[in-house]
Amino acid sequence: MIAAYAARFSPDDPLAALEVGEQPAPQARDGWTVVDVRAAALNHHDLWSLRGVGLREQQLPMVLGTDAAGVTADGREVVVHGVIGGVAGQDEPRSLLSERYPGTLAEQVAVPSWNLVDKPAELSFVEAACLPTAWLTAYRMLFTTGRATPGQRVLVQGAGGGLATAAVVLGAAAGLDVVVTSRSAERRERALALGATAAVETGARVPRVDLVLESVGRATWSHSVRSVRPGGTIVVAGATSGDAEPAELQRIFFQEISVLGTTMGSRDDLQHLLAFLARTGVRPLVDSTFPLVRAADALGRLAAGDQFGKIVLEP
Numbered sequence: 001m002i003a004a005y006a007a008r009f010s011p012d013d014p015l016a017a018l019e020v021g022e023q024p025a026p027q028a029r030d031g032w033t034v035v036d037v038r039a040a041a042l043n044h045h046d047l048w049s050l051r052g053v054g055l056r057e058q059q060l061p062m063v064l065g066t067d068a069a070g071v072t073a074d075g076r077e078v079v080v081h082g083v084i085g086g087v088a089g090q091d092e093p094r095s096l097l098s099e100r101y102p103g104t105l106a107e108q109v110a111v112p113s114w115n116l117v118d119k120p121a122e123l124s125f126v127e128a129a130c131l132p133t134a135w136l137t138a139y140r141m142l143f144t145t146g147r148a149t150p151g152q153r154v155l156v157q158g159a160g161g162g163l164a165t166a167a168v169v170l171g172a173a174a175g176l177d178v179v180v181t182s183r184s185a186e187r188r189e190r191a192l193a194l195g196a197t198a199a200v201e202t203g204a205r206v207p208r209v210d211l212v213l214e215s216v217g218r219a220t221w222s223h224s225v226r227s228v229r230p231g232g233t234i235v236v237a238g239a240t241s242g243d244a245e246p247a248e249l250q251r252i253f254f255q256e257i258s259v260l261g262t263t264m265g266s267r268d269d270l271q272h273l274l275a276f277l278a279r280t281g282v283r284p285l286v287d288s289t290f291p292l293v294r295a296a297d298a299l300g301r302l303a304a305g306d307q308f309g310k311i312v313l314e315p
Contacts, residue, residue, distance in 0.1 A: 001025045002315065003106035004295035005061045009052030014303065017050040020295050023063055026102065026110030033072055033113045035080060039129035040104040040292075041067040042302050042311045043162065044240060045096065050299075054099055064295075065104030066097045069119055069128035078116040079128045079274065080104060081267045087114075096264070105295060107315045117270050120278040130284035130310040131273060133264060134162030138170055139273045140265035141213050141235045150175030152210040155227050157181050157220040159191040159199060162310045163237070165285050167213050168194045173282045179206050181220065190308055194285065211235065218242040230255040237262050285309030 003023040010017040066082035086094025097103040159182035171178040172195025179198045180191040188199035208229040217239025287309035290298040
């Protein structure tokens, strides 16, 4: 089958580690299901994998990708939950697709049957493929971990990426007062069009917020700590600009700020997210779609930071 995979590691130029070509097709085994991939979305996790983060040389070549929607051999339309293992009653340690097992940027992917969730008829394959990482993480950050309720003010750092875009759309649909930051005036305007109530330059002063969604790290951490109200919450799901220095612990303990970490979301979270979209009419914003054979162009767009919304590959 055709797949986009990490053939080597290239910390400074991740695209140099990417190859698109033939890889062995997955084989069915007990408790696992092979899915014909109809759409697979990109994430920064793919670029980190190409840099060698989270992988070892002996695991190469590794098919990239954590998100997919497709069809099983019996015609069931499904969304793939990309977190493998880590569930009570299972011996499998937690990992994401493309870490221990081949990922979704391929014509087929094999996953534990438990990881498949029915795709609502209201969602296209492209729309459904956008959900299992960025949108699922945003949903969990807002509602499961952050426990946001209608009327609260939420700060989303870094408008434009898949996670931030999802948080704006989901938050607005749930009655939250969403404030976003971005260095780009164009991205701030687009965030406002999606439902944000305010959009400011990165680092600009904002009214105190109840909840901060932080995935940028070093570049925005100090602003996040200073923007949340005493007793408020910062939910962290990434650090794309690097680890924060310093951590500003004095302010955190004195203001009694809760800092909570989260990674993606559970299968139940994914089911709830799909139901939320199916019932409300909310849809993920798709920046662009590419055929699988043009994975290098798609990942290049992601690496350049030119996207607004999700980039999706279609085998």
